[in-house]
Amino acid sequence: MALLQIAEPGQSAAPHEHKLAAGIDLGTTNSLIASVRSGEPGTLPDENNHHILPSVVRYLDDAVDVGASARDAAQYDPLNTIVSVKRLIGRDVSELKTLGSQLPYDFVDLEKPVPRIRTVAGDVTAIEVSSEILKVLGKRAEDTLGGELDGVVITVPAYFDDAQRQATKDAAKLAGLNVFRLLNEPTAAAVSYGLDQGADGIHAVYDLGGGTFDISILKLNKGVFEVLSTGGDSALGGDDFDRVVAEWIMSQAGIRDDADHGTLRHLMDLGRSLKEQLTESDSAKVSITHEGSEWSGAITREQFNELVDPFIKKTLQACRRAVRDAGISKEEIKDVVMVGGSTRVPRVRERVGDLFNTEPLINIDPDKVVAMGAAIQANVLAGNDTDGDMLLLDVNPLSLGIETMGGLVEKIIPRNTTIPVARAQEFTTFKDGQSAMAVHVLQGERELVDDCRSLARFELHGIPPMVAGAARIRVTFSIDADGLLNVSAEETTSGVKAQVNVRPSHGLADDEVTEMLRASIDHAEQDVKMRQLREEQVEAQRVIEALKAAMSDDADKLLNETEQQLLLDELQKLIDISGSADIKKIKDGIKALEKASEFYVERRMNNSIQQAMAGHNVDEFK
């Protein structure tokens, strides 16, 4: 593994070693795991040869059931059976209420940032429920591939906000998975299609899943997928189609909406079944027995279309906005890729086809296309695809801003900015001697604080005493390649680094995650320590190997003899302690080597940038 993977022909650094990597589509209704084997991406089946895992988790007294059998139990054990947990992840109770769907669960801890659901096995968060699904998939991959996974790529809706992304990552951590990257679902689908067809140009990906909708506009150019814009609704999907049909049945059959959980669940199932029948036929029959009386009726496709049209219309509005944000005209879009089970609905295909004036592409199974794209990306990130040229450049879906006077939001990073990105904003004090200040970070497009989503509140402490308005506090907001926000702050006149206390408005604090991890492992204390030690040893090994590989590559070119000797000495120090059982000692050793080699890492980066640009002749465009 090279420190900087500069692809210089004939200078491959370490001998090639295949790493186990997988892509996971953690869906609202169904989840899948896929991997690249012998160069081909494919989804992995369970022992019964089922590829799709229903995203349903049922808690029993002493066990957790995930998948089809859990789904079948939803009707008679609705309180302990969590379906569509993706709709809950990263959200608080007030948001859950506005989601519109009737949630048949017993929520507790309503005042906490992360609500919990009461089950026979105890109170659980959406993060823990999701981690159960991830555990099953992770195990399936390790059984099939025959070894421990080095890392996974997990897909999320492009329109997921910071809290939802963070929660998804926490779920993976709980499931014991190393996350290479969170990948946006439409981008993953584009990878499946793009590499398959090798078509350079601008493409749209319309992704309507069970509970989320995304539209992305991408430019594909020689293996580089550049997302131009993205839009959507993280609470709109096929579930809404089911629900609106269920409501139609209720109104026809005279069932009140305060019916019991089991009946409501049954109605949703009937709604889904009718929707699926109407994909093939022009009408479908339905009957239901409620409180002793039976009702039967039929629904035509026209009636169904009328019921779902308002939802489809919302998706088309998002499509038009995405096209506008991309700075292109509709005519420039070569084709539209359909992703997600809900794009099987004929009305959806018809309306999308009309909007883009082209026949939507459906040649890859819309259920599997996302997982396969994630597998391809995981394979690349694991370093297995050494001669590949693929690169994904994604954007942040929602604007990021801060609260200013009068409850208004000032945008700092506008939506559809390519990530990673960093923007700084300067603040000052408004009282003499003020030593702290509060910053409220929001995500969304609206102007008022109340209409945006509160991401976090930061308190800056340790500002040196000065007269009002004299301090210059520079707060840097950065979004990393996973789309996650980080904040740092510095008082620039004195150089004092203000301490940032992050209090996520919707997420779990780090120690809560650790606590859950501890609780999920038997013999907690001991095992957690062992795990930490192993992780630290692995990281030490990584640092050692990387530096060795880098030096064998270009030390003679970039370092003088003194520098080389210095690095070799530091390297030996870490090698000597890397086998120790002292976590802190290894940690400090890694830090020391990293500090010593920092100039070299950066010099290599600069060098590779220069090399990349050296290939272009400055005169060629004059």
Next chain:
Amino acid sequence: MLDFSQNYFELFGLPADFRVDLEEVSLRYRDLQKVVHPDKFASASEQQQRVAMQSATLVNEAYEVLKDSLKRAQYLLSLKGRDAGGENLTTTDGAFLMQQMELREALDETRNAADPLEALDNLLDNIKTAINEQIAKLTILLETSTEEDLDAAMESVYKMQFLKKLYSEAESLEAELEDMI
């Protein structure tokens, strides 16, 4: 240290010129990201990942400026010692102010037009033409560094800001009208 002292043009290996070949800028952008992007370091040490993220962030920032005519003009002016980003810009060009008022009135009236979307389409075209006029001016003005030309360039940037703001307001209205259909 990472060579953050390079300006964006140097980073992209381009001459510091207002005229750029956008295709060439994109090509270089992609080639740079292929080298620095954090995805190329997914299995590397945390330190390398950090450096990769900083580098990719810098390359993104540079690309954002180089591909956008207004930002590029502002950036070039800043390289020539002028602050064209703040509110310290003005114009005394009466004809321009008049044109502004007319465009703004036209925007307000589109809602009442017989075919609002068509009226809006025409308006967007008109604003675009006005923006292109400023781009043409800037191309000449930014070739030199005389104080006079830089003053004029500052004024042009001010006008562009105006026009771009109007353009995005017209686009918002277009979105609103389309959503009502």
